[in-house]
Amino acid sequence: MDQQLLVFVTVAEKENFSRAAEQLHMTQPAVSQHIQALEREFGTRLLERNNKYVRLNKAGEIVYHHAKEILRLHTRMHDLVDDLMNTPSGNLIIGSSYTFGEYVLPHVIARLRDRYPKIKPTIMIHNTKEIMDLIARRQLDAGIVEGEYQHEKLSIEPFADDEMHIIVSSDHRLAKKEKVTVRELEEETWIVREQGSGTREATDKMFARLELSPTNMMEFGSTQIIKESVEAGMGVSLLSSWAIRKEIRLGMLCIVKLPETPITRKFSLVTQANPFRTKALDIFLDMLRNNEVLPSLVGRV
Structure with missing residues (x-):
């Protein structure tokens, strides 16, 4: 059969x-x-x-x-x-939301492959909602999503904090100001992720908390496009410190100074609520829980 x-x-x-x-x-x-x-x-x-x-x-x-x-x-x-009888090996299908998947996960996988070369990881990048759906349908072994959630069929475990900053281009009028007001930010064009994205969810929560209602918004489906657009002077955005660390270090982007920022959110591990896991999956999850890679990346912002 x-x-x-x-x-x-x-x-x-x-x-x-x-x-x-x-x-x-x-x-x-x-x-x-x-x-x-x-x-x-x-x-x-x-x-x-x-x-x-x-x-x-x-x-x-x-x-x-x-x-x-x-x-x-x-x-x-x-x-x-x-x-049960061999060294860790086999396929490992990992899903991740864009921020973690594009800017952090490659470093984790490099460490995993260096220690356990027989494990063969595959990475799928989607927004948070799609990752949750794929794991619920058992098409992924594990996922990393932005935010904290509850799901009756899934095990969801917060494992890391992520700081998010408002960013502008290095030559933007707000780049060198010691203090920026909410009203000044409201007048800017905001470049945001699509609905269903964890980054968009964090942005919407910040808007609500600051009572900030942008008059102009552009919605893009990629963090990289947002960074390029902000650098080109098209507007401002809220992005993870992991996503912007290189651009900040090179002086291509600047962090806007606002008393209410940075915004802190959680990243969560998502797996099937099932006691049977491969060694490869357990090793991967333990690497994330032990923060073997994350501190060195955060230190580069």
Whole structure:
């Protein structure tokens, strides 16, 4: 059954029997036989075929969705059993929100790979809401998200503080001022992340706390684009100290001095509420809990 499901998923994703056979190192007739056997088992066709494409029908979409889950569980089961007798190894799929994933996680993974070269990490970057959804659907082993949350199906553990600063370009009129008022900031164009982002959530909370209502806002889906836009003089923003440390050190961006800042938020580890974890996942989580990399990064701001 597992082989049939693997073949089916590969055909569905490649949308072609020949390409699926090539990836699986099988003959095309063998791939066709597995698909036919699976369709006989379900008593219905799962794929629509013609000379140009192979596509899932409604029944195929149901089987594909569950087959992906079954194959993931099968791989995880083997990893867990293998962990009992061998050194830490295997795949580790990590999801992270943009700030941590782009500016901190690479340093953590470098340390992990240096110590445990048999662990093979994969990183997926999404906003906080999407990471939570992917872990709930068991498509990720662990995630790092911005903020503190509760979820009945997930284990959520705050593990690090993050300071967020209001930033402007180095030649902005507010860059050299000793004190800046809320009213001055209200007159600026604010460049913010999209809804669903932890950085956007922190920004909205700051607006509410300071009773700051910007007259002009631009919404971008990338922290890097926001930094470039602020540096170009397009406006101001609120970003993590981890994201801006290089630009501050090089004098490309400046931190606006406001009594109510920096804004502090939590980063949280998110995993399945499940006692069975691979050694690779436990090692990764322990590295984050022990703050092996974070202090050195924060010290560079």
